[in-house]
Amino acid sequence: MSMSSVGRPTQPNVGASIGGHASLTGGRGLLQDEPLLFELGGWDKTGVDFDAAEHDASDLGDLVRSRPIGLSGLSEPETMRHYVRLSQKNHAIDLALYPLGSCTMKHNPRLNEKMARLSGFADLHPLQPMSTTQGALELMDRLAHWLKTLTGMPAVALTPKAGAHGELCGLLCIRAAHEAAGHGHRRRVLVPTSAHGTNPATAAFVGYSVQEIAQTADGRVDLSDLAAKLGPDVAAIMVTNPNTCGLFERDVIEIARLTHEAGAYFYCDGANFNAIVGRVRPGDLGVDAMHINLHKTFSTPHGGGGPGAGPVVLSKALAPFAPAPWIVHGSQGLELVEETKAEAAQAFGRMCAFQGQMGMFVRAYAYMRSHGSDGLRQVAEDAVLNANYVKAVLSAQMTPAFPDGPCMHEALFSDAWLDDTGVTTLDFAKAMIDEGFHPMTMYFPLVVHGAMLIEPTETESKRELDRFCGALLALAKAAKAGDVDRFKGAPYLAPMRRLDETLAARKPKLTWRPDDSTVAPTPLAAE
């Protein structure tokens, strides 16, 4: 294999191992080695047939591109094979439990996919006359009603396109409210040490300074530290509840009281809403703003990293500052208020073009309607039951970070039980891959050493939980018995061995270029 100057091979993958021997073609049984599109296809190949254009582009003169684009095309059968082969290199919820803590990898119902593809939703233009989209506006209005009822909050901004975008929306509402009250000097935001990275990043993004709140030994916000840090320059606190340790903030009502007493707002990160949906309303806890990840609690697919959706529910104090557009019940039916008019002059602006993630709204609404208020309550109960079951079973070999009392929807372990084994959290996680499971969230939250955060979700059966726990217990015993090689080199059986991330970052190679590799590999025949 020839290597590039930075040590990268300039040919597609070779080297799957058969009893110490590589396969002759680089394939691994039915798992095919798959080159890049640009190595497979050609500039003159296409998988689409068009009529010829009747008019040329002579009217555009030298505005027309003079150089080739540099794209590569494939016929339809080749396209199907290329992407189906690639798909087989991915883990997915549909294959096995996907225990990523704080990510809520639950089953994605296919009914939702079918509904989102109805032409009455999918083939609607965002700017066609509102009289022709009354059903879409009605769906958004019903979704808003469910979100408000489930959270006990009076208003919701639907447009944010993801959780972090929702956080930004919430903080901009808070900033606008402070400025409207003449409190623009409030520029400090308090965030617990266990917070997700988006919380401090978002606060800094809107120009706030970030200060950490200490955590108690039992994994909650330290009330005395909070009280000491609150002051006349604090704009908001950002607290996740249930928190990133998988624990309910017992003192949440007191947290809200202290915050409001200091003249600040309570932003709640709703990433973990799945644990309490149908049982607890954040509005009853004193929350002023909270984003809801529709791709977590309400089952819209994660899609390999998006698209998400992050509507933000708002208290009465913050509602007037919500961004455009929003829905009103007008004389001609439902209407979108798209531009800031006089009666709504307090809106802080706009989060994105158009009206948000409609495709996700349809999916989330289909999911809510399927479960109903009774099913959603059962969702929270089963999510919490599954997590506590995993915690109880795994505690036989692993060290729970907070052994006393129940957890909520996710179970957190430290790496104390790996002491003196020579195996790290990362090694253990990679060995899970060889057993057929996706690793748990690792090294997060930062407050627990070598953290392993396991969120099974409510859509796992007891049989799958037992299979998962059985695999982890067996691995834990192997680690303690000194079988270090099993971990250090893991994964051995995945489509790839461990990847060199340092190399990737040192001299980034982010695109394929024609001189990188020669042609599509023709194994055997090339020799």
Add this chain to the structure above:
Amino acid sequence: MRYLPLTPDDRTQMLGTIGVPDIDALFKDVPTAARKTELFELPRRAGELEVERELGKLAAMNRPAGAGPFFCGAGAYRHHVPASVDHIIQRSEFLTSYTPYQPEIAQGTLQVLFEFQTQVAALTGLEVANASMYDGSTACAEAVIMSQRVTRREKAILSGGLHPHYAATTQTIAHAEGMKIVRQAGAIDAEAAVIAAIDAQTACVVVQTPNVFGVVTDVTKIAEAAHVAGALLIVVTTEAVSFGLLKSPGEMGADIAVAEGQSIGNALNYGGPYIGLLAAREKLVRQMPGRLCGETVDADGRRGYVLTLSTREQHIRREKATSNICTNSGLCALAFTVHLSLLGEVGLRQLAALNHSRARELKDALDGIVEVLTPRFFNEIAVRVPDAANVVEALLADGIIAGVPYSRLDPHAGLDDVLLLAATETTTSDDIAALVAALKGRLGR
């Protein structure tokens, strides 16, 4: 309930293993005052059939774009997407996987992202692209903020040809970040006016081509003026198919290109989810927002892909991150990449030529009935009609969705007589004839 596998027996057994008497014991940390014992006032569970009925009724209340002559564009475009694209994005392994943080079992997603980045760089004529943003408008805002990091200046000049939603989004988000946004007034041929506004405090100039009125502009001179002043040129494109025909932003001197990628592989979806494209010169890569996928090798020396340069990102840098963004638009990026693989170089060029041809047919048909305001266009034109919003409403009665009144995007610009119309490969000669006949009737011409 069909999505919940636990049986009552399972639950009892599991509570026993945990060592608690009932489920309430697991919720004991919730303050008593906040524990809801009764069900919320919302409907109870529903079977698939019932849900399909309710959503089917809501969908039927809408008039899909494909139901008749249809001419809306202005940032979202109706194109034909091959059937195989939707099949691939519904593969479980793509649909139900997470962000590829464990690269050994996510090479499918990662290789797609690497292909996507390569395609976006090629389309825009720039060297590097990220793994996608939420949509074009948020990509525009992020590019503006990126220019502040690069130049350490605070002023951004937005051309009056920029889509008003993009301008408003950028104003909101970049202003939140502490930048000073100069938004020029909407005008058909607004691009030249940005040059006079560039000064030594300018971090970037944002110009859209084809602009919101459909005007195609060679921005080479704007690039030169920006670079002389030490500012960056950001070129915005809302119709990605235009890359198949027009000079690329990179070729004209753009430092950053952002685009809405919806046109390739993605449905209209009433505004989302869409997919933001962001590409830049290689020297700017460490200031880019969002996820990046890079090539590397595994322990056996085989080529593979990982998310890289994550020291820019929030989960590592927290309050010092380049952006608070945590996600991309993964599945939409997959749809984009699969559709573009099917098109290839010749297919995209044909598609773009066909779009332009249809728009020329539309323009020729409207000439003489209304004043066509767009001198050089790709697949979208602006025309002058008295009270455009009213005309659109009137033509609805003829079964035609005649386009987007500019006043809907920007009611304060005093351009109530401007109507934006797009034609794509889905527009037929019959559609155009129906529009012309109806317009003649309504305008009495």
